[in-house]
Amino acid sequence: xxxxxxxxxxxxxxxxxxxxxxxxxxxxxxxxxxxxxxxxxxxxxxxxxxxxxxxxxxxxxxxxxxxxxxxxxxxxxxxxxxxxxxxxxxxxxxxxxxxxxxxxxxxxxxxxxxxxxxxxxxxxxxxxxxxxxxxxxxxxxxxxxxxxxxxxxxxxxxxxxxxxxxxxxxxxxxxxxxxxxxxxxxxxxxxxxxxxxxxxxxxxxxxxxxxxxxxxxxxxxxxxxxxxxx
Amino acid sequence: xxxxxxxxxxxxxxxxxxxxxxxxxxxxxxxxxxxxxxxxxxxxxxxxxxxxxxxxxxxxxxxxxxxxxxxxxxxxxxxxxxxxxxxxxxxxxxxxxxxxxxxxxxxxxxxxxxxxxxxxxxxxxxxxxxxxxxxxxxxxxxxxxxxxxxxxxxxxxxxxxxxxxxxxxxxxxxxxxxxxxxxxxxxxxxxxxxxxxxxxxxxxxxxxxxxxxxxxxxxxxxxxxxxxxx
DNA sequence: TCAAAAACAGGGTGATCATCCTGTTTACAA
DNA sequence: TTGTAAACAGGATGATCACCCTGTTTTTGA
Numbered sequence: 435x436x437x438x439x440x441x442x443x444x445x446x447x448x449x450x451x452x453x454x455x456x457x458x459x460x461x462x463x464x465x466x467x468x469x470x471x472x473x474x475x476x477x478x479x480x481x482x483x484x485x486x487x488x489x490x491x492x493x494x495x496x497x498x499x500x501x502x503x504x505x506x507x508x509x510x511x512x513x514x515x516x517x518x519x520x521x522x523x524x525x526x527x528x529x530x531x532x533x534x535x536x537x538x539x540x541x542x543x544x545x546x547x548x549x550x551x552x553x554x555x556x557x558x559x560x561x562x563x564x565x566x567x568x569x570x571x572x573x574x575x576x577x578x579x580x581x582x583x584x585x586x587x588x589x590x591x592x593x594x595x596x597x598x599x600x601x602x603x604x605x606x607x608x609x610x611x612x613x614x615x616x617x618x619x620x621x622x623x624x625x626x627x628x629x630x631x632x633x634x635x636x637x638x639x640x641x642x643x644x645x646x647x648x649x650x651x652x653x654x655x656x657x658x659x660x661x662x663x664x
Numbered sequence: 665x666x667x668x669x670x671x672x673x674x675x676x677x678x679x680x681x682x683x684x685x686x687x688x689x690x691x692x693x694x695x696x697x698x699x700x701x702x703x704x705x706x707x708x709x710x711x712x713x714x715x716x717x718x719x720x721x722x723x724x725x726x727x728x729x730x731x732x733x734x735x736x737x738x739x740x741x742x743x744x745x746x747x748x749x750x751x752x753x754x755x756x757x758x759x760x761x762x763x764x765x766x767x768x769x770x771x772x773x774x775x776x777x778x779x780x781x782x783x784x785x786x787x788x789x790x791x792x793x794x795x796x797x798x799x800x801x802x803x804x805x806x807x808x809x810x811x812x813x814x815x816x817x818x819x820x821x822x823x824x825x826x827x828x829x830x831x832x833x834x835x836x837x838x839x840x841x842x843x844x845x846x847x848x849x850x851x852x853x854x855x856x857x858x859x860x861x862x863x864x865x866x867x868x869x870x871x872x873x874x875x876x877x878x879x880x881x882x883x884x885x886x887x888x889x890x891x892x893x894x
Numbered sequence: 895t896c897a898a899a900a901a902c903a904g905g906g907t908g909a910t911c912a913t914c915c916t917g918t919t920t921a922c923a924a
Numbered sequence: 925t926t927g928t929a930a931a932c933a934g935g936a937t938g939a940t941c942a943c944c945c946t947g948t949t950t951t952t953g954a
Binding site for chain 1: 701702703705706782783787788790791792794795796801804805808809832834835836838839841842843844845846847849850852853854855859862863865866867
């Protein structure tokens with residue numbers, strides 16, 4: 435009713451500026467968020483177009499099919515997330531075990547601060563898409579493989595420095611990745627990040643050797659969910 | 665062209681027989697398979713009706729919405745699968761650790777024999793549906809909780825019998841469930857069940873104490889996939 | 895400068911999907 | 925036997941979806 439205000443959100447609506455890289459990035463950004471939050475099949479291209487503010491022609495120009503878009507999200511975004519969250523911190527740590535511990539605790543702290551558990555980006559898509567299409571499966575399996583490889587490589591480096599000589603590098607890497615993936619799965623379902631700390635403690639086999647376990651700070655029942663619609 | 669054979673698949677097409685329980689079970693059967701193989705959103709009710717051989721009216725009568733059908737699959741089928749595959753064998757075993765070991769090995773052997781990894785029924789649906797609807801999330805979280813509870817309870821019973829007294833039951837249960845879930849996630853994505861054995865070995869911390877590890881049968885590279893469309 | 899390709903806009907299209915609705919048949923209880 | 929509700933059949937419907945197509949604008953290279 436209070437019409438005709440000259441609020442001009444776009445300063446120059448006259449001319450168009452082609453920015454293919456920026457356009458591609460915009461689409462990839464909203465697709466990454468949507469695929470993680472709602473999943474691949476539950477995210478429509480119409481939703482993505484509206485959220486990114488791009489036209490159907492533009493989206494189709496950069497990603498001819500929805501599958502191509504998802505493949506780009508997997509190869510460019512999910513792989514990068516694993517790299518940043520896991521591989522780089524582990525490689526930068528003094529030892530694998532310290533690196534694994536640091537990642538578990540950093541992720542747990544971040545989730546508790548955020549108050550919401552979105553799950554592991556890789557596992558989220560892996561479960562929905564691994565059996566849906568061989569190309570999806572191959573791409574996702576490659577990320578898992580690199581993740582494990584980085585951990586086992588670092589463990590071998592540790593062993594050449596005289597540490598952890600009794601541990602099988604591949605087995606340790608498999609268990610670390612599996613424990614994290616499974617813990618994130620439970621944390622997402624329960625909306626409670628404390629299971630990450632439980633798994634970390636078990637992973638460090640404090641249960642047997644370490645004496646710091648027992649009555650140590652059991653901070654369970656730390657439910658994070660607030661009743662907001664996702 | 666060789667028409668008019670009197671092959672009568674249904675001996676009496678004349679009268680209808682109401683079998684509400686059987687009808688419900690038929691729908692639940694195909695829904696369980698479809699939701700696991702293709703996921704919830706990728707399975708249409710039309711597919712399910714065709715696969716089960718039921719009409720739209722019948723399906724709608726027993727399950728008014730697709731959500732109600734999925735909820736029934738979760739509460740009746742997924743919960744039962746966890747109970748049969750995990751809880752019952754663990755409770756029946758001589759100790760938790762033996763039970764966990766037996767389940768890992770039994771599942772690994774079954775997957776290798778089948779030649780295909782469909783993934784963990786609970787985790788498959790948990791990843792796709794936990795954030796999609798609060799009712800889904802609650803139901804799935806309850807199954808995870810019972811799964812963990814059964815393991816920690818059994819561990820406590822073991823400890824009252826003098827075994828495993830240094831282990832924290834909750835932490836062990838969390839790690840066992842997480843390791844299995846994560847291992848199944850990797851196995852599904854790689855279509856290779858060997859990671860289950862790797863994780864089991866790490867879980868039994870044979871890397872440090874047990875002497876049977878080391879050069880034992882490392883049967884990696886056992887890729888199961890045959891190039892068939894799912 | 896100018897043609898060609900790339901980048902983008904936006905409406906159209908056939909297919910599919912979950913749900914609904916009307917009508918018919920079967921089961922059960924009075 | 926009869927009335928009533930459950931059980932089932934099957935087509936209708938409106939919404940949605942991924943993709944396509946035609947046309948316009950911008951950029952690029954010669």
